[in-house]
Amino acid sequence: MNKLYKTTIFLFLLCFIIHAKAQTDKVTTFTIDGKIKGIDSGIIYGLTPDQKIVDSAVIVKGKFILNGNFTSPGRMLFKIKPGNWMFPAFVDVSHISFDIDTAGTMHQYANGKDYPVIRRVNEIGSPLADAYNAYAKETGQEEYLSLAGKLPYMNKDSVAFLTSKMEALRNSFPEKAKSWIANYVRLNPMSIPGIFIFNEIYSQLPDKSPTYLSSMLSKFTGDAKASSYYQALYSRLPRKSVLIGKIAPDFTLLKRDKTKLTLSSTRGSVVLLDFWASWCVPCRANIPALKKVYAKYHGKGLELIGISDDREWSHWTKALDEEKMPWTQVIDTFPAPNVPAIVGKLYGSHTIPYYVLIDQTGKIIAASGDERFITNKLVELFR
Numbered sequence: 616m617n618k619l620y621k622t623t624i625f626l627f628l629l630c631f632i633i634h635a636k637a638q639t640d641k642v643t644t645f646t647i648d649g650k651i652k653g654i655d656s657g658i659i660y661g662l663t664p665d666q667k668i669v670d671s672a673v674i675v676k677g678k679f680i681l682n683g684n685f686t687s688p689g690r691m692l693f694k695i696k697p698g699n700w701m702f703p704a705f706v707d708v709s710h711i712s713f714d715i716d717t718a719g720t721m722h723q724y725a726n727g728k729d730y731p732v733i734r735r736v737n738e739i740g741s742p743l744a745d746a747y748n749a750y751a752k753e754t755g756q757e758e759y760l761s762l763a764g765k766l767p768y769m770n771k772d773s774v775a776f777l778t779s780k781m782e783a784l785r786n787s788f789p790e791k792a793k794s795w796i797a798n799y800v801r802l803n804p805m806s807i808p809g810i811f812i813f814n815e816i817y818s819q820l821p822d823k824s825p826t827y828l829s830s831m832l833s834k835f836t837g838d839a840k841a842s843s844y845y846q847a848l849y850s851r852l853p854r855k856s857v858l859i860g861k862i863a864p865d866f867t868l869l870k871r872d873k874t875k876l877t878l879s880s881t882r883g884s885v886v887l888l889d890f891w892a893s894w895c896v897p898c899r900a901n902i903p904a905l906k907k908v909y910a911k912y913h914g915k916g917l918e919l920i921g922i923s924d925d926r927e928w929s930h931w932t933k934a935l936d937e938e939k940m941p942w943t944q945v946i947d948t949f950p951a952p953n954v955p956a957i958v959g960k961l962y963g964s965h966t967i968p969y970y971v972l973i974d975q976t977g978k979i980i981a982a983s984g985d986e987r988f989i990t991n992k993l994v995e996l997f998r
Contacts, residue, residue: 646710647681653717654695662692687843688743688807702733705744707807712739719764734764746799746808754791755784792816796831805837810844817848818966821985825852851965859980863973866958868922868945871932876920876945879977884918885996887989888971890964892924893934898968901986902938908990909942915997916975922947924956924967972996 649659654674661670661683670683674695685691688707694700700720704713716735723730738744751757762781769777796816800809817828829852835845863886867877878886889905891898909919919942925931931946947956955965962971963982970989972981974996981992 642684642686644682644684644709645706647679647706647713648711649679649681649713649715651677651679651695651715651717654698654700657695657697660694660696662694666692666694689811699728699730700733701730702736704736704738705741705747707741707743711741713737714739721764722767734760743808743811746806747812750792750795750799750812754795755788759784759788789820793820793827800831800834804835805839807838807842807844810835810839810842810848814844814848817851818984821983821988823851823983825858828852847965851963859982860978862977863971863979864961866961868947868958870943870945871935876943878920881918881920882977883975884916885912885975885993886973887917887919887993888962888973889919889921890924890959890962890967890969890971891921892967893930894925895967899934899938901968902940904986904990906940908986908993912993912997913942917993917997919943920945922958924959924964
């Protein structure tokens with residue numbers, strides 16, 4: 616399967632990782648009236664970000680009524696069986712209607728099984744869906760996904776043209792997104808959709824400027840400022856200890872053989888910290904690119920340290936066996952259930968994948984969720 620096509624599918628699931636920690640204790644009930652074209656019967660499940668079932672409903676003659684709860688307005692992941700159908704949709708008010716069409720479904724294959732991602736979900740009654748659809752259309756995301764859906768059916772020459780066009784859209788996205796959200800927030804400073812979308816935009820920017828974040832947060836008021844998304848973004852403002860140019864905070868974590876690794880012991884080498892997890896689809900999709908980076912620069916003095924956000928040791932070691940990464944791996948520690956990992960929180964890795972580049976003196980010289988941004992920094996560093 617085309618790599619760019621697979622990456623596009625991963626973008627659907629990345630969003631659930633981004634917003635998994637942005638929750639409050641307030642519980643709101645919801646009812647979803649749904650109809651599906653292409654699936655006559657089965658069961659639809661509402662899932663948590665780590666794909667645990669929380670709600671379900673029986674599909675009868677292509678229709679269902681799903682009742683459940685949400686703690687923060689945002690995306691929810693849905694799965695339909697039989698068939699492993701999956702799609703993300705917004706749940707932000709007490710009553711929403713879904714009009715679902717399985718035509719144009721994107722397919723991901725793993726271990727001989729098909730995991731189709733439904734793209735055509737028309738939501739009626741969701742303010743967040745309305746705002747997000749406008750955002751996706753006006754920033755080029757909608758066109759990007761439309762082109763990606765055509766890739767599997769194109770001949771070699773057409774694929775080259777399409778991928779070139781998609782790359783241009785992808786490169787133009789950061790500035791378009793920043794312009795769109797600035798205008799939206801100016802007109803809707805109290806909007807929950809506004810703070811939700813900004814949370815997503817900021818998480819996906821290749822260079823996360825604290826100055827930009829602080830400036831944007833100052834524009835939100837009312838419900839938006841009181842939301843969990845605002846608090847999540849506010850917590851990303853870096854401590855003085857993790858600013859670019861400052862010495863990287865030291866830590867000690869366990870390796871697979873239970874021996875300890877202390878960051879300061881690597882002083883004298885360029886160090887790339889890779890915050891990842893076995894359950895993070897985009898993280899694992901980036902591993903081949905990291906292997907190339909490691910092969911190119913390890914002999915020149917680069918040390919790569921993978922820091923896993925897995926809570927289960929067995930899940931981590933299973934992924935290590937599958938991926939066969941040749942660099943040092945350690946696993947983060949969690950002080951309590953439903954609390955972020957200690958080192959991840961220390962470095963502000965609120966989303967993964969996340970990379971921190973440290974020079975020979977121990978100073979942070981780059982931090983980003985975009986592997987390409989880090990790669991460019993390495994080119995400059997080892998020039």
